[in-house]
Amino acid sequence: MNQVIELEGVAKRYDTAGAPALGPLTLSVAKGEALAVTGPSGSGKSTLLNLIAGLDKPTEGSVLVAGRRIDQLSEHALAKFRREHIGIAFQFFNLLDDLTVTDNIQLPAQLTGTSRRAAAARAGELMEMLGIQKHARAYPGRLSGGERQRVGVARALINRPELLLADEPTGALDSASGAEVRKLLIDLHRGGQTIVLVTHDLALAEACASRTIHLVDGHLALDTYAQAVR
Structure with a gap:
């Protein structure tokens, strides 16, 4: 099976x-795995996510993502690599309030040089898939937390990334919105999307992930595979 992420002695x-x-x-x-990264605060979850995303570089070891040794790339090359190969869904959405839902979703595609027409077509496809097409012309401030997270996921998927990183995607949501996002992650995984999910929510990890690792003091304490994702 192809490896999307390979960390060696990091x-x-x-x-x-x-x-x-x-x-x-x-x-x-x-490829196709949904990995949940769990552990107490200070266990190294965010550090791991940042290293996989190329937002930070390791002190030692190597980080390969989608076949590229990203720890050796320049900042400019890293930014280009992230736009083309990695989608990131943030806990607090990081949407631009002065852009519509459609424009927020399209933005990463346009930054890679995709034509506005092609970006709009892909955004429309994602909005329909994620059930937010009725909000296409709305601004983020008018949406619920769950809807905004769906917009964030659509934006993360616009360039068809090999890897989706989700950083505490339900951490800022109420229980109903959190349930929506949980179902969304399950559906994406079933569709073949490779996902790394960082979460404090063990129920979310159990529901969404095919594999869970637990970090303690920066070390791997547990690595388990689920029998099936519900």
Whole structure:
């Protein structure tokens, strides 16, 4: 099975005199897997996500995503790589309030040079798939939390990334909106999308992930596979 993520001996230190915030850690994620990363605050979850996203670089070890050694790329090359290969759904959505839903979703595609017509077609396809097409001309401030997270996921998927990273995607939502996003992640995984989900919510991990790792003090304490995703 093709590996979308390959981390080999990865460690991250913010203080050279102290223990590493993460690792050393060796981890691979196969194409089509939905991996949940759990653990207490300070366990290294966000550090791991940032290293996979290329938002931070390891102190030691190598990080390959979609076959590229991203820890060796320049900042400019990293930004281009993320736009083309990685989608990120944030806890607090990070939508632009002065753009419509459609324009928010289209923006990453236009940044890669996709024509406005092609970007609009892809955005329309995603809005229909995610059940938000009726909000196409609305502004984010008029949407519920669950709807805004769906817009964030659509934006993350606009460039058909090999990898979707979801950072506490239900952390800022009420229970009803959280249930909507949970179903969305399950559907995306069933459709073959490779996902890495960072969450404190063990119920979310159990519902959405085919595999769960648990970090403690920057180290891998548990690595389990689900029998099936419900």
